[in-house]
Amino acid sequence: MDIKKYIRTIPDYPKKGVMFRDITTLWQDAGGLRTAIDQLVWPYAGVRIDKVAGIEARGFVLGGAIAHQLSVGFVVEGGAMVGGVIFRLIG
Numbered sequence: 001m002d003i004k005k006y007i008r009t010i011p012d013y014p015k016k017g018v019m020f021r022d023i024t025t026l027w028q029d030a031g032g033l034r035t036a037i038d039q040l041v042w043p044y045a046g047v048r049i050d051k052v053a054g055i056e057a058r059g060f061v062l063g064g065a066i067a068h069q070l071s072v073g074f075v076v077e078g079g080a081m082v083g084g085v086i087f088r089l090i091g
Contacts (some may be wrong), residue, residue: 003039006032023058037062041069053077 006026013020026032040062051073054063060076067074 001031001035003032003036027061033065037065037069040066044070051075 003026006029008022008025010020010022012018026036049070049072052063052067052070053075054060055077064074
């Protein structure tokens with residue numbers, strides 16, 4: 001499943017020239033959300049991971065689901081997003 005079709009693009013937001021990618025439309029579709037989580041988890045199947053850290057709002061939502069799928073703990077990491085990373089796997 002191509003999850004890109006579930007991601008809405010809002011042109012010129014928050015300022016002219018920026019194409020904002022709104023993933024809330026992805027979250028509203030159960031199949032799309034499941035596919036996105038699975039695609040984020042699959043590369044780490046069988047890898048020893050201690051915790052998943054969620055960075056900022058989107059990372060809190062996705063990180064919690066990823067931690068659940070990997071059967072590991074979840075921690076919230078505050079501060080600004082680092083280099084566009086939404087979540088980070090620590091292990």
